[in-house]
Amino acid sequence: xxxxxxxxxxxxxxxxxxxxxxxxxxxxxxxxxxxxxxxxxxxxxxxxxxxxxxxxxxxxxxxxxxxxxxxxxxxxxxxxxxxxxxxxxxxx
Amino acid sequence: xxxxxxxxxxxxxxxxxxxxxxxxxxxxxxxxxxxxxxxxxxxxxxxxxxxxxxxxxxxxxxxxxxxxxxxxxxxxxxxxxxxxxxxxxxx
Numbered sequence: 001x002x003x004x005x006x007x008x009x010x011x012x013x014x015x016x017x018x019x020x021x022x023x024x025x026x027x028x029x030x031x032x033x034x035x036x037x038x039x040x041x042x043x044x045x046x047x048x049x050x051x052x053x054x055x056x057x058x059x060x061x062x063x064x065x066x067x068x069x070x071x072x073x074x075x076x077x078x079x080x081x082x083x084x085x086x087x088x089x090x091x092x
Numbered sequence: 093x094x095x096x097x098x099x100x101x102x103x104x105x106x107x108x109x110x111x112x113x114x115x116x117x118x119x120x121x122x123x124x125x126x127x128x129x130x131x132x133x134x135x136x137x138x139x140x141x142x143x144x145x146x147x148x149x150x151x152x153x154x155x156x157x158x159x160x161x162x163x164x165x166x167x168x169x170x171x172x173x174x175x176x177x178x179x180x181x182x183x
Contacts, residue, residue, distance in 0.1 A: 002133035002141075008123050012116055026116055029106045030098075031139050037093045039180045045094045049121040050169075052140075054181065076182050081140070081171030090129045091144060091167045 005031075038079055051082045128169050138176035145170040 005027065013023040034052070037044055044052040055078055062073040093101075095117060103113040124134045128144055135141040144167050152163040173181070 002135045003124065003127035005136050008120055008136075011123060012119055015119060016112065016115065026102070026106045026108065027120065030102050030116065030120060031136065033098060033101045033105060035139060035177055035180060037098075038177065042093055044098065046098070046121050047095055049125060079140075079171075079173045079177060079181050081142075081169070083169050087125055087128070088166075088168065090125055091169060 041077075046084075048084055048086045050084045050087055053080045053082060054078075055080050131167075136174065138174045140174050140177060141172045142169045143172075144168070 009020070009023050009027050012018065012027060013020055016023065018026070034044055038052060038054060041054050043054055046052075057076050057078060059075045060073050062071055063069065064071060099110065099113045099117050102108070102117060103110050106113065108116075124136075124142065127134050128142060131144050133141065133143045147166050147168065149165040150163050152161050153159065154161055
């Protein structure tokens with residue numbers, strides 16, 4: 001079973017003694033802050049967890065795996081995640 | 093942006109106390125870390141998902157000395173950006 005947003009909302013609700021609506025709003029706000037920060041091109045560093053980094057990818061040559069046609073992949077901007085040492089130790 | 097700045101932003105945007113914002117942020121990431129430590133998947137719609145990938149042991153080389161070293165098997169979280177985040181970050 002995967003951990004979902006609903007699970008986190010339930011824990012916040014129970015731990016903080018909030019209503020379901022309140023905890024949903026807080027978690028949605030938190031997620032929105034993370035998203036808009038990344039959208040603005042800024043990294044998000046969570047000590048003990050990891051770092052969400054913004055990386056600019058250059059244009060490069062690719063190939064359509066189905067047809068084998070050559071094509072150019074446009075430059076793009078992506079999010080990467082760098083795991084913190086603490087999290088890595090916890091998983092292993 | 094670091095964790096403290098994230099807490100301040102959440103305090104302001106959600107209109108809650110700093111202590112409460114700090115607890116929610118801590119809970120959010122702790123929860124995900126715990127699930128990953130149990131080997132579970134994490135899926136936050138629109139933001140990202142994580143799953144734990146197993147890496148087998150292999151013979152590596154110390155790039156400085158050229159010595160052969162055995163790399164033990166390890167587990168690492170594998171990050172996948174959510175659809176909405178991917179589209180919003182890209183230009």
